[in-house]
Amino acid sequence: MAILMAPSILSADFLNLEREVQVVAENGADFIHFDVMDGHFVSNLTLGVPFVAGFKRITNVPLDVHLMVSNPEEQVPWYIMAGADLITIHREACDDPAPILEMIRDAGVLCGLAINPETPVELATDYLDRLDVIMVMSVYPGFGGQSFIPGCAEKIAHIASECKARGISPVIEVDGGINAQTVKLAAAAGATMFVAGNAIFGKTDRVGAMEAIRKSAASAI
Numbered sequence: 759m760a761i762l763m764a765p766s767i768l769s770a771d772f773l774n775l776e777r778e779v780q781v782v783a784e785n786g787a788d789f790i791h792f793d794v795m796d797g798h799f800v801s802n803l804t805l806g807v808p809f810v811a812g813f814k815r816i817t818n819v820p821l822d823v824h825l826m827v828s829n830p831e832e833q834v835p836w837y838i839m840a841g842a843d844l845i846t847i848h849r850e851a852c853d854d855p856a857p858i859l860e861m862i863r864d865a866g867v868l869c870g871l872a873i874n875p876e877t878p879v880e881l882a883t884d885y886l887d888r889l890d891v892i893m894v895m896s897v898y899p900g901f902g903g904q905s906f907i908p909g910c911a912e913k914i915a916h917i918a919s920e921c922k923a924r925g926i927s928p929v930i931e932v933d934g935g936i937n938a939q940t941v942k943l944a945a946a947a948g949a950t951m952f953v954a955g956n957a958i959f960g961k962t963d964r965v966g967a968m969e970a971i972r973k974s975a976a977s978a979i
């Protein structure tokens with residue numbers, strides 16, 4: 759499967775977001791990763807709907823909206839309307855993700871399910887058949903710039919083998935602490951979509967940093 763790079767604008771310069779999005783969008787980003795935090799599901803608070811709508815006006819690169827919110831069923835319709843191309847909800851945020859995933863799908867938007875580091879993969883495997891993307895969090899959600907939790911590579915491997923056994927191929931996305939070193943662990947385990955915030959926007963040469971991660975992932979697959 760193709761390697762997909764999704765720079766997370768959480769670590770970008772918020773006072774210059776248009777420029778920040780464009781520099782990665784025009785230089786090979788496959789998705790723009792957009793972290794929505796509600797101050798409740800996670801303690802941090804970030805950007806919301808108007809920014810997704812705004813990004814939609816300035817780029818054709820698909821928007822990967824990661825909803826770290828407590829009530830995804832209420833918020834999903836807003837992000838569909840704003841133009842999200844992929845919407846990922848958290849397994850921990852809902853008793854039954856199935857109807858919400860269906861709502862996303864029915865709107866013609868790609869659907870994803872995320873699991874936190876402490877959440878057993880078994881809580882997500884029931885839904886694998888209806889997912890475009892399964893996202894393994896490799897840090898505790900809430901903040902950029904944290905260190906990759908190595909045990910998460912085993913969860914990726916478990917999901918990859920489960921998908922193989924079932925003959926399905928949702929994209930396995932990994933989010934948190936990804937850089938040119940840690941990406942190798944995630945790629946070797948079976949992830950093909952890589953979110954990186956600090957390792958891209960924390961560097962002066964954002965494009966070079968993104969390409970270094972992509973090359974490193976390719977070398978490990």
Ligand code: DX5
Nearest residue numbers: 766768899900903935955956
């Ligand atoms: C964390 C967010 C991540 C974050 C990753 O809760 O979901 O997308 O931006 O940032 P880095 O790559 O810096 O760990």
Ligand code: ZN
Nearest residue numbers: 793824933953
């Ligand atoms: Zn994220």
